[in-house]
Amino acid sequence: MQHSVAPGTSRLALFSRSGSRPRRGRLFVPTALAAALSLVLATPAHATVEWNGDADNGGTAVFDSILCDSPSYVYQPDWADGRGKIFGFTKAVGSERCEGHGVAGHTLTSGRTYWFGWESMTKTGNAQTVFQWKSWGTAEEQEQNYPVIMKVEDSRLKIWYVAPGEQWISAGSVAWTPGTWNKIELGIDARTSTSGSFALYVNGQLVVDRQNARTWDLKGNVPRWGSYGSTIVGVESVHWVDGLKMGTTRADVD
Template identity: 40%
Template sequence: MRKRALSALATTAAWLLLAASPAHASVIWDGDAARGTDVFPSLECPSPSSVITADSSTGHGTVFRYTKAAGDIRCESRGVSVGGSRYAFADGGTYYFDWESQLSTVSGDFVVWQWKSYPNADQNYPVIMTVKDGAIRLFHVPPGSTSWTLLWSAPVQAGAWNRYAVGIHAGSSASSGWVELYFNGVPQTLTGGGTRYAARTWDSANEPKWGAYDRDDGSTEIINRVDSLKLGTSYADVG
């Protein structure tokens, strides 16, 4: 009887410990649009372009709506705010960025996400995601290079919601960093044949940017609705 009682007590204690443990212990940032644009420390979106929270009208509830007006080239958020302060990413850190996106157009050639370097960077944007002529594309860009390495591409449609998770291990050498990608919850095979691409992914400092940047032709209005933003240290944190 005593052994059964002790066993039951141990089981109960273990269950209580599990229940008290957070489900996502390594989540760094929850960018829920219901919290407003203060989840971003910087907005680079001059008027008449805008970043606002709005109802998605497609069942996603409140989302961020980035509107890059015709005539402008950029409407982006930069970085993430944790505890009211700009979060400092670090060389050697592992980061998973997760979000959902709906685009008003998939024509032309424009940027929807960047792992951008600041300041005085040799590697302007180590990892960058673009849309071109109906396809979403992920690139790695080496230091000082105008030659981008296409890591992955998939067709997308205007008005359709898709989910992305980019995993980055920040490394300042070609052998110490890596990139992963999940598309609609599925790990993707990248250039080279694996799900993880080894590459330099860190410069003087780096931050994520979401939105729309039409670097070659700003004549078209682009609306990028973004939802369910999260940042963690593993895919399990955000997936």
């Protein structure tokens, strides 16, 4: 699908890969504007992967912690399909969550851009929350519990911007087929004011380009992957994740 670039397209969508043009088509940006945007993103000319979160790179030690309510668990199968080991976040019957929390060995900060890439597959079309850009601290220490959240619900991947005051604002959605791998690329420009933004590509298609978003809470944020949902306590939910990466540009995690 070809996507034209609208006048209001965000920095993340425009500079989703190394260089000054989007993934598809050509966009000619005035030199002064291109330089200014490059400074805002602070993207090195030769950026590399900052974090390799693949299951073959140390198993669950790639996360800061594993948050699985008993009897939920994470397993690491190798299906001999060329992927090697993958993560299987299994939210068992009777529990609310099984998630991998944070990126081990890295302290995330505001005022910069993070790109996360991975492949994702769920057992059902109702795995509920499969990704959170989760805020640190308790409810009293937060203004946003999860500024960016992704859910698999009704066989669709739904993406939300959750503004201060628990304002859920739909950012976009795309069809989701259980039992099928999907390539996810998520870029977050982490800002304490509403000058932040985030962009999401699913299987190479631009699904979300959200601007004017507050994407960094009072104590900061970290990513979480897995399956979480108080509405699905009575059923098993499995979310398989492969090839997790973090970098400064979309090209790093492509």
